[in-house]
Amino acid sequence: xxxxxxxxxxxxxxxxxxxxxxxxxxxxxxxxxxxxxxxxxxxxxxxxxxxxxxxxxxxxxxxxxxxxxxxxxxxxxxxxxxxxxxxxxxxxxxxxxxxxxxxxxxxxxxxxxxxxxxxxxxxxxxxxxxxxxxxxxxxxxxxxxxxxxxxxxxxxxxxxxxxxxxxxxxxxxxxxxxxxxxxxxxxxxxxxxxxxxx
Amino acid sequence: xxxxxxxxxxxxxxxxxxxxxxxxxxxxxxxxxxxxxxxxxxxxxxxxxxxxxxxxxxxxxxxxxxxxxxxxxxxxxxxxxxxxxxxxxxxxxxxxxxxxxxxxxxxxxxxxxxxxxxxxxxxxxxxxxxxxxxxxxxxxxxxxxxxxxxxxxxxxxxxxxxxxxxxxxxxxxxxxxxxxxxxxxxxxxxxxxxxxxx
DNA sequence: TGTACATCAGTGAACGCGCGTTCACTGATGTAC
DNA sequence: TGTACATCAGTGAACGCGCGTTCACTGATGTAC
Numbered sequence: 001x002x003x004x005x006x007x008x009x010x011x012x013x014x015x016x017x018x019x020x021x022x023x024x025x026x027x028x029x030x031x032x033x034x035x036x037x038x039x040x041x042x043x044x045x046x047x048x049x050x051x052x053x054x055x056x057x058x059x060x061x062x063x064x065x066x067x068x069x070x071x072x073x074x075x076x077x078x079x080x081x082x083x084x085x086x087x088x089x090x091x092x093x094x095x096x097x098x099x100x101x102x103x104x105x106x107x108x109x110x111x112x113x114x115x116x117x118x119x120x121x122x123x124x125x126x127x128x129x130x131x132x133x134x135x136x137x138x139x140x141x142x143x144x145x146x147x148x149x150x151x152x153x154x155x156x157x158x159x160x161x162x163x164x165x166x167x168x169x170x171x172x173x174x175x176x177x178x179x180x181x182x183x184x185x186x187x188x189x190x191x192x193x194x195x196x197x198x
Numbered sequence: 199x200x201x202x203x204x205x206x207x208x209x210x211x212x213x214x215x216x217x218x219x220x221x222x223x224x225x226x227x228x229x230x231x232x233x234x235x236x237x238x239x240x241x242x243x244x245x246x247x248x249x250x251x252x253x254x255x256x257x258x259x260x261x262x263x264x265x266x267x268x269x270x271x272x273x274x275x276x277x278x279x280x281x282x283x284x285x286x287x288x289x290x291x292x293x294x295x296x297x298x299x300x301x302x303x304x305x306x307x308x309x310x311x312x313x314x315x316x317x318x319x320x321x322x323x324x325x326x327x328x329x330x331x332x333x334x335x336x337x338x339x340x341x342x343x344x345x346x347x348x349x350x351x352x353x354x355x356x357x358x359x360x361x362x363x364x365x366x367x368x369x370x371x372x373x374x375x376x377x378x379x380x381x382x383x384x385x386x387x388x389x390x391x392x393x394x395x396x
Numbered sequence: 397t398g399t400a401c402a403t404c405a406g407t408g409a410a411c412g413c414g415c416g417t418t419c420a421c422t423g424a425t426g427t428a429c
Numbered sequence: 430t431g432t433a434c435a436t437c438a439g440t441g442a443a444c445g446c447g448c449g450t451t452c453a454c455t456g457a458t459g460t461a462c
Contacts, residue, residue, distance in 0.1 A: 007424055008438055035415065044440055049417075051438095056416065116367065143390075150383035153363060157384060158352070161359025165351060169314065185348035186355060189391030192341075205457055206405055233448065242407055247450075249405095254449065400462090407455070415446085422440070429433090 004042045013051035015041045020063040024108040032060060032111065060115040067112035068123035071101045075128045087139055088195055091132040092187050095159045098125060099183050102163035109163075129156050133194075141195050151194050158190050202240050211249035213239045218261040222306040230258060230309065258313040265310035266321035269299045273326045285337055286393055289330040290385050293357045296323060297381050300361035307361075327354050331392075339393050349392050356388050 009015060019040045023031040034056045038045040052058040078097035082089045102109050121127065130152040136142050142151060165171055166179055174182070207213060217238045221229040232254045236243040250256045276295035280287045300307050319325065328350040334340050340349060363369055364377055372380070 007440095012438080033415065034417085045416080046418075046441080047439055113366070118368065146387070147383065150380055151387075153360075153369075153380055154356070154384040154387045157359030157363050158356045158388075159359065160362060161355030161357065162351075164358060164362070165355050168311070170316065171351075182348055182351055185345065186352040189344070189349075189352045189388065190356075191391070193387030193389070193391035205407095210405080231448065232450085243449080244408080244451075245406055398462100400460105402458105402460085404458075405455105406457085407453105409452090409454105411449100411451075413448085415448095416444100418444075419442090420440105421442105422438105424439085425435105425437075427433105427435085429431100 009041070009043060009047075012041065012043060012047060016048055016051065016059060017062045017066060020059055021066050021108060024063055024067075024111045025105060026107055028107040028110045029060070029114060031107075032056075032063060034059065057115070060111055061117055063108065064112040064115040065120060065123060067105065067108040068116070068120065068125065070105070071098070071109070071112065071125050072123045072128060074101050075125060079128075079132070087132075087135050087141055088191060091136055091155075091195075092191065094129055094132045095155060095187055095190070096183060098129070098159045099163045099166070102160075102167060103179075106163075106167040126152070126156055129159070136195065143194060143196055146194055155190055155194065158186060162186050207239070207241060207245075210239065210241060210245060214246055214249065214257060215260045215264060218257055219264050219306060222261055222265075222309045223303060224305055226305040226308045227258070227312060229305075230254075230261060232257065255313070258309055259315055261306065262310040262313040263318060263321060265303065265306040266314070266318065266323065268303070269296070269307070269310065269323050270321045270326060272299050273323060277326075277330070285330075285333050285339055286389060289334055289353075289393075290389065292327055292330045293353060293385055293388070294381060296327075296357045297361045297364070300365055301377075304361075304365040324350070324354055327357075334393065341392060341394055344392055353388055353392065356384060360384050 016037050019037045020032050023037065023040070034048050034052075035045045037059070038048050048059070049055065052062075075094050075097040078093045078100070079090045082093045118124065130148070133142070133148055133152045133155065137148050137151075142148070162183060166174065166182075171179075214235050217235045218230050221235065221238070232246050232250075233243050235257070236246050246257070247253070250260075273292050273295040276291045276298070277288045280291045316322065328346070331340070331346055331350045331353065335346050335349075340346070360381060364372065364380075369377075
């Protein structure tokens with residue numbers, strides 16, 4: 001929508017972020033440029049500087065913030081869908097949700113990874129994973145000798161690596177069923193490695 | 199060394215790749231440009247096209263090939279350093295070597311990841327990991343119900359994710375000891391998840 | 397052994413491109429009196 | 430209620446930059462006779 005009826009935009013900052021998110025969704029970071037976004041919103045490039053004094057960097061961080069919030073929301077939703085007492089199930093759900101998000105939104109996810117100031121504690125996927133691990137530890141489901149921090153980092157590594165494996169390289173076009181089976185197998189492995197076996 | 203004594207360079211292709219590797223080592227992909235490399239080697243940009251008809255893309259792939267070969271060599275060296283019969287130890291060594299390489303050479307590793315035609319079977323880190331898993335399977339050390347492919351992908355994911363975690367984001371400057379402990383803990387987890395416990 | 401000539405590896409100037417960013421400006425808005 | 434004016438949000442033209450790439454060219458090399 002390059003055309004505008006009013007001289008003043010109304011909320012140019014929000015519009016630019018929205019456009020940035022859209023551009024990143026299909027095109028990744030490379031598609032996010034000040035010039036281009038201004039054009040998409042129907043505004044001159046210099047207008048953007050009134051709302052992003054920090055230039056393109058600040059804009060990319062804002063776009064990344066949206067992605068982090070989306071990701072965090074999805075993780076929370078998927079976790080909440082699992083019975084409250086099923087701590088292992090909730091842990092797995094958080095990991096699976098992470099992969100799910102990256103698979104569906106890997107363009108904007110790239111921006112989230114590379115432009116993270118970590119300002120919003122509500123939008124921190126790592127913290128959500130840590131939370132799951134802490135719950136496991138509290139009810140005694142974490143194996144002896146497995147530290148909470150190490151466990152969280154290991155889980156994050158597995159899940160992030162999995163997402164990369166499935167979105168880049170030759171496995172990009174793996175059939176969905178095969179892909180899901182792989183995610184399951186990986187989560188099985190992590191679960192066996194971290195949790196007390198019952 | 200921008201100066202040259204002879205009009206003909208001798209082996210401009212190799213020189214450009216070497217310069218590309220050096221540039222990528224400290225600066226990542228962003229530092230690798232045809233113009234810049236030609237300048238570094240003391241040659242006009244157009245000269246590069248005689249050796250890289252495919253332009254910058256072909257050059258990046260060539261730089262990535264060097265990195266993949268380095269990485270594969272390191273993995274092989276670390277594996278060979280472990281007693282031949284210690285299959286689990288060798289498996290762990292391959293994973294640790296992967297992380298080690300990314301930690302020391304993450305600039306050039308980035309290029310390797312993003313410009314991979316997968317032409318050189320001798321320089322395929324994933325295949326090396328798969329090989330370790332196959333060895334484990336052959337001697338019956340892989341858990342029941344764990345497929346070879348899934349196991350390899352899980353291991354690769356964990357190790358690649360770990361490398362990313364340690365080279366990007368807030369954990370970049372983790373003290374070396376803490377870092378090594380984390381790698382160990384992650385490998386412990388993967389080992390417990392994949393291998394028969396003795 | 398000497399020379400003509402094809403071949404190959406460079407030069408250097410020029411392209412267009414899109415980028416981020418700055419600047420002096422003008423148009424719209426809303427507040428104080 | 431009407432108007433002067435400060436404030437704010439835009440314009441548009443211009444910068445310099447480094448990029449990848451093309452082109453007609455020239456300098457060096459080595460091979461055939």
